[in-house]
Amino acid sequence: MVVISELRGGRALESLYSDIHTSEGAKRQQQRFCGPIVALTFNFFVAVGIILVNKVVMGKVGFNFPIALSLIHYVTSWFLMAAFKALSLLPASPPSKTTPFSSLFVLGAVMAFATGLANISLQYNSVGFYQMAKIAVTPTIVFAEFMFFSKKVCLQKVISLAFASVGVAIATVTDLEFNFFGACVALAWIVPSATNKILWSNLQQTGNWTALALMWKTSPITIFFFMVLMPLLDPPGVLSFNWNGNNVAAIIVSALFGFLLQWSGALALGATSATSHVVSGQFKTCVIMLGGFLLFNSDPGIVSICGAVVALCGMSFYTYLSLRSLKESTMAAKSLFPKQNSTSPSKLKAANGEAEDNKGAVNMV
Structure with a gap:
């Protein structure tokens, strides 16, 4: 029995290794091991981790060069993928x-501008104003996907998104400070941010792109634009x-988290949608705020706490609706192939023998 299990494990690893050398097989393996819940959870913990690490880098270490730090992140990611x-x-x-190639070029350039403008927005705006600008990304994505990809959002999802956006606005309104230049940067950031998420999600869901493969192709383009933006935007x-x-050492740890953040974000966009990824970002903000209140005795105010609770309720309902619609679409797709779904390993074994059954199981992975 031990020998049989080792043989099957070896064949499974061999199948996995061979699958990643074809775009179709690699996409299938990504969908198999990284569903929506896994991808969003991975992205959530990495995002919280990089916030803590970057606080050390920009606070204790004093590396106040956000574009240069982003450049280091992407260069490190490229070397790891190499x-x-x-x-x-x-x-x-x-x-x-x-x-x-034009699609990959646009994606790489848009990513650099989205990251660069986001860093400048954080530099000149309060956290509250920055979060208010992020709220505007959600309707921008919904409108753009409807105009260019004919994607429609049901009324229940619209209501849940509205609750989430209002909740985030209430949670951050106490920190709302206006700066004219910062406001212009925040407005300029909305379109590249929405475009970046839409392109990442669309290329993975309509083609055989995996997160790592798409990162490998676009990272050199993004690095080039970061090198152009760094002397213009960094002090x-x-x-x-x-x-x-x-x-x-601290910067290298930040760069490793940057690679994980980019990868987890790409996985989340491939497994869900651009809108879901924005909602998950707002979810992180509210969880961090409530976590600081519950664990570290911070006092954001009763208004902010109520807003965060309302936002979390709206986000949770939106997540439930998204997962339910994904499950329904999966069941509908399976119903198109009833004969393939009804084929069991025991029937294959009876028809072809144990050796052929093992071979077939390897080929089906």
Whole structure:
């Protein structure tokens, strides 16, 4: 029995290794191991982790160069993916003819601008105003997907999104400060942010792109635009920063979390939708606020707490509706292939023998 289980485990690993060398197989494996709940949970914990790490980097370490830090994140991600590729562990990309280079170029450029403008918005705006700008991304995504992809949102989801947005607005209104330049930057950030999420989600869901494969193709483009934006948006002095061992170690840890954040965000966009990813971002904000109130005795005020609770209720209901519709669509897709679904391993074994059954099981993975 031990030998049989080891053989089956070895064949499963061999099948998994061979699958990532085709775009269809790699996409299938990503969908198999990383569903919506897994992807959103992974993204949530990584996002909270990088907030804590970046507080150390920008606070204790004093590395106040947000664009340069983002550039380091993406360069580190690219080197890690290059190592995966050298070890033949990087999932295969679809044929170049299936996705025009212009789409990949736009995605890489939009990602750089979305990240850069977000950092500037945080620099010139209060956290409350920044969160208010993030709320505007949700209707922008819904409107854009309806106009360009004919995607419609049911009334129940619209109501839940409205509750979530109002709740976030109430939770952050106490920290609302207006700065004209910061407001212009925040408004300019909304469109690239929405476009970035829509493109990431659409390319993965309509093609055979996996998160890592798409990151591998777009990272050099994003790095190039970060290099252009860094001298324009960052304060001077990055080269004269105290690059000692402790500071470099903290920045490297931040870069590793940056890779995980980019990967988990791409997985979440591929498994859910652009709107769901924005809602999950607002969910993180409310959880962090309530966590600080419950665990660290922070006092955001009763108005902010009530707003966060309302937002969490709206987000939870939206998540429930999204998962229910995903389950219904999956069941509908399975019903189109009743003969394939009714085929059981025992029938295959009776028809073809144990050896053929094992071979078939490997090919079906």
